[in-house]
Amino acid sequence: xxxxxxxxxxxxxxxxxxxxxxxxxxxxxxxxxxxxxxxxxxxxxxxxxxxxxxxxxxxxxxxxxxxxxxxxxxxxxxxxxxxxxxxxxxxxxxxxxxxxxxxxxxxxxxxxxxxxxxxxxxxxxxxxxxxxxxxxxxxxxxxxxxxxxxxxxxxxxxxxxxxxxxxxxxxxxxxxxxxxxxxxxxxxxxxxxxxxxxxxxxxxxxxxxxxxxxxxxxxxxxxxxxxxxxxxxxxxxxxxxxxxxxxxxxxx
Amino acid sequence: xxxxxxxxxxxxxxxxxxxxxxxxxxxxxxxxxxxxxxxxxxxxxxxxxxxxxxxxxxxxxxxxxxxxxxxxxxxxxxxxxxxxxxxxxxxxxxxxxxxxxxxxxxxxxxxxxxxxxxxxxxxxxxxxxxxxxxxxxxxxxxxxxxxxxxxxxxxxxxxxxxxxxxxxxxxxxxxxxxxxxxxxxxxxxxxxxxxxxxxxxxxxxxxxxxxxxxxxxxxxxxxxxxxxxxxxxxxxxxxxxxxxxxxxxxxxxxxxxxxxxxxxxxxxxxxxxxxxxxxxxxxxxxxxxxxxxxxxxxxxxxxxxxxxxxxxxxxxxxxxxxxxxxxxxxxxxxxxxxxxxxxxxxxxxxxxxxxxxxxxxxxxxxxxxxxxxxxxxxxxxxxxxxxxxxxxxxxxxxxxxxxxxxxxxxxxxxxxxxxxxxxxxxx
Numbered sequence: 001x002x003x004x005x006x007x008x009x010x011x012x013x014x015x016x017x018x019x020x021x022x023x024x025x026x027x028x029x030x031x032x033x034x035x036x037x038x039x040x041x042x043x044x045x046x047x048x049x050x051x052x053x054x055x056x057x058x059x060x061x062x063x064x065x066x067x068x069x070x071x072x073x074x075x076x077x078x079x080x081x082x083x084x085x086x087x088x089x090x091x092x093x094x095x096x097x098x099x100x101x102x103x104x105x106x107x108x109x110x111x112x113x114x115x116x117x118x119x120x121x122x123x124x125x126x127x128x129x130x131x132x133x134x135x136x137x138x139x140x141x142x143x144x145x146x147x148x149x150x151x152x153x154x155x156x157x158x159x160x161x162x163x164x165x166x167x168x169x170x171x172x173x174x175x176x177x178x179x180x181x182x183x184x185x186x187x188x189x190x191x192x193x194x195x196x197x198x199x200x201x202x203x204x205x206x207x208x209x210x211x212x213x214x215x216x217x218x219x220x221x222x223x224x225x226x227x228x229x230x231x232x233x234x235x236x237x238x239x240x241x242x243x244x245x246x247x248x249x250x251x252x
Numbered sequence: 253x254x255x256x257x258x259x260x261x262x263x264x265x266x267x268x269x270x271x272x273x274x275x276x277x278x279x280x281x282x283x284x285x286x287x288x289x290x291x292x293x294x295x296x297x298x299x300x301x302x303x304x305x306x307x308x309x310x311x312x313x314x315x316x317x318x319x320x321x322x323x324x325x326x327x328x329x330x331x332x333x334x335x336x337x338x339x340x341x342x343x344x345x346x347x348x349x350x351x352x353x354x355x356x357x358x359x360x361x362x363x364x365x366x367x368x369x370x371x372x373x374x375x376x377x378x379x380x381x382x383x384x385x386x387x388x389x390x391x392x393x394x395x396x397x398x399x400x401x402x403x404x405x406x407x408x409x410x411x412x413x414x415x416x417x418x419x420x421x422x423x424x425x426x427x428x429x430x431x432x433x434x435x436x437x438x439x440x441x442x443x444x445x446x447x448x449x450x451x452x453x454x455x456x457x458x459x460x461x462x463x464x465x466x467x468x469x470x471x472x473x474x475x476x477x478x479x480x481x482x483x484x485x486x487x488x489x490x491x492x493x494x495x496x497x498x499x500x501x502x503x504x505x506x507x508x509x510x511x512x513x514x515x516x517x518x519x520x521x522x523x524x525x526x527x528x529x530x531x532x533x534x535x536x537x538x539x540x541x542x543x544x545x546x547x548x549x550x551x552x553x554x555x556x557x558x559x560x561x562x563x564x565x566x567x568x569x570x571x572x573x574x575x576x577x578x579x580x581x582x583x584x585x586x587x588x589x590x591x592x593x594x595x596x597x598x599x600x601x602x603x604x605x606x607x608x609x610x611x612x613x614x615x616x617x618x619x620x621x622x623x624x625x626x627x628x629x630x631x632x633x634x635x636x637x638x639x640x641x642x643x644x645x646x647x648x649x650x651x652x653x654x655x656x657x658x659x660x661x662x663x664x665x666x667x668x669x670x671x672x673x674x675x676x677x678x679x
Contacts (some may be wrong), residue, residue: 067467106532109535190559
């Protein structure tokens with residue numbers, strides 16, 4: 001019995017090894033193939049292009065720390081965005097983009113207008129349907145290998161911006177879905193390595209959206225759950241307007 | 253009411269008793285856990301120039317052969333003492349338990365105290381509090397709690413912590429903890445008034461001053477904010493850097509009330525007794541006083557990265573004199589704020605040296621039941637010096653005295669106002 005088991009293990013190992021060798025020789029798909037597949041499996045180009053606005057409500061938790069919050073996100077096809085999160089014990093944190101101006105208000109750090117590579121990162125991240133325009137947003141993309149992420153073999157695609165740090169995206173070989181992003185986020189406090197895991201894809205109005213995003217940074221795990229996602233809702237006029245304190249900073 | 257922490261401090265026993273093999277194993281596991289945690293979390297691979305592996309190999313046999321909990325704990329404390337840093341500690345299980353128990357009762361008598369010249373002295377009495385109604389006055393000495401004489405306790409604590417900048421902080425907190433308990437219960441304390449007369453009192457314990465604030469798994473805190481005008485200057489005080497959504501706007505409103513057509517002569521921010529809190533709040537508040545962009549209060553260094561405490565200037569800033577009041581209970585974020593603004597040349601610090609306890613730290617229970625405190629980052633103020641174990645050194649040292657308190661005076665605040673007046677006169 002033991003022998004049989006050993007044989008099975010040995011055989012399995014040998015098969016796995018041969019597959020590994022095979023995989024090593026296998027030509028990796030081009031990044032555009034992988035990204036196009038992602039667009040396809042999450043709804044397709046036409047489904048993305050159909051939508052002109054987006055509204056999401058979400059909840060947030062610092063895992064194991066007991067810090068919880070809730071928030072909303074609005075975005076439109078003009079690349080205006082506003083995200084508001086209210087965290088218990090902290091207050092309301094707003095981040096926005098309005099006509100290319102990137103800003104933030106935070107009860108801890110105060111209001112600020114975001115500049116430099118942090119601004120470039122945020123503009124790129126917040127481009128409406130940015131996935132469809134990745135060639136404009138990134139200087140280059142390269143498939144660099146296959147890596148297992150949480151039990152799933154993924155293609156590693158390194159996206160390099162014109163300025164700033166590259167990020168690595170991991171797409172499931174099987175499903176084509178984005179499973180993980182590894183990046184270095186630029187902040188005024190310094191550069192912070194972040195791993196973002198995208199989970200629990202669900203369909204909202206023909207688009208598959210990850211409803212649970214887990215960010216790992218600086219020893220913290222921040223879980224964001226999308227409670228609802230709506231497209232093409234009417235966004236009230238003035239929603240994206242920065243608050244008075246940001247306007248004062250801009251006028252300075 | 254039995255004062256929990258005080259009782260524990262009085263009953264800490266060093267008596268040796270043979271350990272069972274199971275207890276010995278738990279001590280070894282605790283040693284290994286603490287050693288590995290520091291190895292993995294310490295930002296400096298050679299803390300204080302020591303070879304951490306060598307310390308492990310030197311002290312592990314002592315833990316293994318320890319005949320008592322006291323011996324095992326002494327070996328673990330020896331390991332930690334080699335770091336020469338505060339915020340690293342092995343806390344005896346009985347004290348650790350008692351501290352945890354304290355959270356069940358957040359009632360307070362309504363006065364604050366400090367250790368002045370080795371004595372516990374009432375510094376403030378909240379209006380309408382049970383202490384105020386009982387007639388307690390600033391300047392009164394607290395000489396016993398629950399019938400237990402404080403003198404030997406203070407001596408023991410003073411001796412134990414004589415080498416650290418946190419001595420007064422630990423002593424004051426231990427006494428205040430001893431005076432706390434469930435709301436509605438009574439604290440029995442004996443005072444000595446200004447005339448030298450002993451005054452025994454039973455004071456009801458009530459909710460602490462301020463509004464309840466919850467942040468994650470931290471115990472519920474009571475956070476208060478105070479702002480007023482004193483002799484043409486703005487005066488701001490708050491008890492901790494927490495509840496940012498409520499405190500930060502009040503801070504902003506207070507600063508803005510000193511700006512405009514009729515500005516204040518200066519702004520005084522009273523950080524005495526403020527233990528810190530959310531570090532990021534220091535950056536937002538500093539933004540009201542620093543107009544130059546790209547300035548920072550200091551840098552926090554963890555094993556993985558460095559975090560710059562940037563100042564984000566407001567659209568309009570207060571450009572007049574700023575004076576920060578500090579004492580031995582000014583800690584952590586308060587020190588980051590005071591040290592940074594001092595280093596940037598934007599504030600004058602008046603009072604006494606701060607606690608020198610700026611490191612963010614974690615508390616965990618070890619396998620043997622003891623508590624383990626360890627820091628996860630170092631902090632260097634903008635002037636290039638660490639705050640840890642040094643504290644913020646005031647530009648002008650002014651000590652609070654019992655006599656001044658009995659006279660209803662605050663010499664630290666008086667010095668701050670005098671400085672602001674002088675600046676105004678020199679204009």
